[in-house]
Amino acid sequence: MSKATFAVSMIALGLGCSSAVIADTKVPVVTSFSVLGDLVQQVGGDHVAITNLVKANGDAHVYNPAPLDAKAIASAQLVVMNGLEFEGWMPRLLESSNFKGNKVLAADGIDTIKGHSCSCGGHGHHDDHDHDHDHDHDHDHDHDHGEFDPHSWHSIKNVKVYVKNIEQGLTKVDPTNADDYQRNAALYIQKLDKLDVKLHKKIALIPEGKRKVITPHAAFAYMARDYKIDFHAPQGTSTESEASAGDVAKIIKQIRSEGIKAVFVENISDNRLIEQISRETDAKIGGQLYSDALSEPTGPAPTYLKMMEYNVDTIVNALK
Incomplete structure (x- = not known):
């Protein structure tokens, strides 16, 4: 074999190898x-x-x-x-x-919601307020990440x-x-489109006035907007923030005055606050919601599609 042929065959081999x-x-x-x-x-x-x-x-x-x-x-x-x-x-x-x-x-490029600095119920559609998510809050503590609520995957x-x-x-x-x-x-x-239709049907089983949900931190504003659910949280949009005693008292008062039936724990949060709120009211703990993380593979929410459906099922079952 000539040197040239040998070189060509080696190049061919080399190419074959590298493309593989x-x-x-x-x-x-x-x-x-x-x-x-x-x-x-x-x-x-x-x-x-x-x-x-x-x-x-x-x-x-x-x-x-x-x-x-x-x-x-x-x-x-x-x-x-x-x-x-x-x-x-x-x-x-x-x-x-x-x-x-x-x-x-x-x-x-998503349709963002303004961040909220407190638990004052701006996280859902309630009463007859305008729903532009721009309400002024008279709170001087700001628990936000930035201008917009980042939990947009809900x-x-x-x-x-x-x-x-x-x-x-x-x-x-x-x-x-x-x-x-x-x-x-x-x-x-x-x-995603198919699931969206399915979730709207499930949520429609609960009258709009009864769709009131309490969670540890304000992670569900986008779900609130899409499915007309009224979410409230003692913490702001970050789990780093401490809920003040005033925030907690306000939530407890609201649960009692509005007859809110269920409060929810989250898979990522310290849930002692929610447990305290449940003890001090008649609201039962309606289950665990997956807010900022999926479950482990063997859990109920190992994928995005399963998480969304599990969260909606958990809410609907607790509010029935």
Whole structure:
């Protein structure tokens, strides 16, 4: 065999080998918390290898990144985060990891709700107030992340925007599989639409005036808006905030005066406050809601679709 032929055959072998390696290589993606981990998996399918930072049942409000997180980010091609200042620890983590890849802010372009600084019931449709979520509150304590409520995944309409943003992010870093990402996203959006119809039917079983819900922290304003449920919380939009005695007293008074039947615990919160409120009123604990994290795989809310349905079922069953 001549030297030239040998060189060509080695190049051919080399090419064959490297393209096989490329075909096997999954896109390394880091997601900030479990809801996004699931959404990226739905769109990315077999093409992605996901490292999710805040695990199932974890609280992203108070997360403390570990050295392994920085390592995962340093080798990622794509980082997917919620945005709206939900992950306050993320900018520093990206900087310390020297991340040069692509970023997706999943909540980019959604229909946002203004953040609320207290538990004064601005988290739902109630009475005959205008529902522009801009009520002035006479509270001098502000428990907000930023201007907008970051818990926007509790709206299926918003999550359809998340899915499109994720699809675009994956396509940018891995254009070869763009068709798959587009197809997966479209199929998943169909599932979201179907679930939305189903959830509206379930919630319609409870008269609008009876849809009053108390949760530990104000995570459900988007669900309140979409399904006309009236949510109240002693804490603000972050679990870091302390509920004042005044806030708690106000909630207890409200439960008594409005005959609110159920209060709910959350999978990520310190629930002692809710247990105290339940003891001091006739409101029973109606179950656990999944607010800022999915459950573990064996739990009742291991995926976004299951979480939404589980939360609505839990609320409807408690208010019946």
